């Protein structure tokens with residue numbers, strides 16, 4: 001079949017919020033410690049303890065927002081443990097993630113310092129599961145109150161005179177699971193209570209984000225929207241691209257579900273996989289479309305004006321850890337399969353940008369679908385990094401709705417669309433189209449009708465590889481990297497291109 005796309009430019013009204021290209025860094029494994037924080041005395045080049053190479057790479061990728069300190073860690077984190085002189089900071093056990101000692105050397109001040117270096121928005125997740133309303137209220141006061149108060153005075157005593165600007169604040173994380181095993185009804189009430197005390201001090205207006213559902217738990221969305229929509233700016237969906245569910249799910253008759261860790265779960269390998277596992281990840285990535293559509297439909301019932309954003313603040317692939325590494329550290333390699341699945345997810349978020357206004361891939365460095373891996377002083381960029389870097393052209397651009405007609409990629413009696421696409425026009429008036437081909441064996445000819453966008457020049461970049469499992473290593477850091485793409489020509493209607501198997505392409509028409 002001939003694959004074709006047609007842009008509906010008359011319907012182009014929504015902006016792709018740059019925060020869709022957001023990230024998530026938790027106190028988990030080697031994400032914060034080693035990945036970001038090496039300490040002032042490290043031989044690894046750093047600025048006030050933060051790795052210079054990592055900061056530069058994340059800036060080059062144009063990281064717009066960073067979520068911290070968790071994840072499950074957030075509901076065990078007591079922020080006062082992470083302020084004051086480093087020697088006096090509490091040492092605690094990171095029970096969720098490997099049972100290692102957390103020395104709290106990376107705390108609130110260090111996080112804001114990192115965000116300043118990255119020129120990125122901070123997004124802080126507060127503790128509902130094991131923290132108090134008072135503790136949450138004090139944290140926001142500590143960070144944002146400009147004046148005389150116990151918390152503002154404490155901040156000043158710790159060396160920071162002026163408050164920080166903080167917009168995004170999450171009220172708990174996964175409170176149906178690691179954040180307290182709550183029922184939706186119970187969390188909705190707690191959300192109302194806790195969020196009341198997350199104050200706007202002075203001009204600092206907090207954008208409040210409620211812990212949302214996991215995957216297809218529409219009951220959670222229904223209850224949260226029914227009970228608490230007027231008090232929230234965003235609802236956070238978590239969805240991991242996996243071959244199978246790897247936790248124990250307890251279903252209550254009232255619609256509530258509780259999720260427990262399954263220690264025996266097998267998730268499949270990140271690098272050593274066959275085509276059925278490639279296909280399984282493509283299918284799981286496409287499932288994001290159904291999740292976004294169905295959760296949005298529930299939200300529409302209570303919020304037809306779409307005031308509350310759907311925020312996917314944890315997403316990405318989840319495989320077994322690399323052999324020989326700590327199972328609690330969630331360290332996995334990252335291949336061309338991760339790149340194509342990230343492109344599918346990002347295209348879906350772009351296409352739903354009327355409701356989806358932030359997304360945060362899990363997790364920035366050395367954990368799950370990381371964009372950066374480090375080993376001592378070495379650092380490599382993963383194929384997923386390159387997708388984010390290629391897709392950065394969509395940040396804050398106007399989404400162009402795309403009608404797509406394409407063939408299927410079929411395997412073992414199942415099929416998924418061979419091509420995934422999104423498009424936008426940026427502030428300079430350039431049209432950017434991102435396309436990925438999910439089929440590892442067949443190229444896809446693509447006819448593009450740009451809906452009257454008069455282009456004089458088309459250029460492109462491609463991320464491709466010769467094997468499904470191609471990836472970068474510390475010995476071969478540039479095996480998978482973007483190259484100029486020449487398989488495209490302008491036509492009367494728009495363009496004609498051939499998208500190679502298992503590739504991600506960005507086309508720019510100006």
Ligand SMILES: O=[N+]([O-])c1ccc(O[C@@H]2O[C@@H](CO)[C@H](O)[C@H]2O)cc1
Nearest residue numbers: 026070071072073173174246247362
């Ligand atoms: O599917 N599961 O088995 C599963 C298990 C744990 C889980 O927790 C979330 O993922 C963790 C890693 O990003 C974050 O700390 C937490 O919010 C999310 C999903």
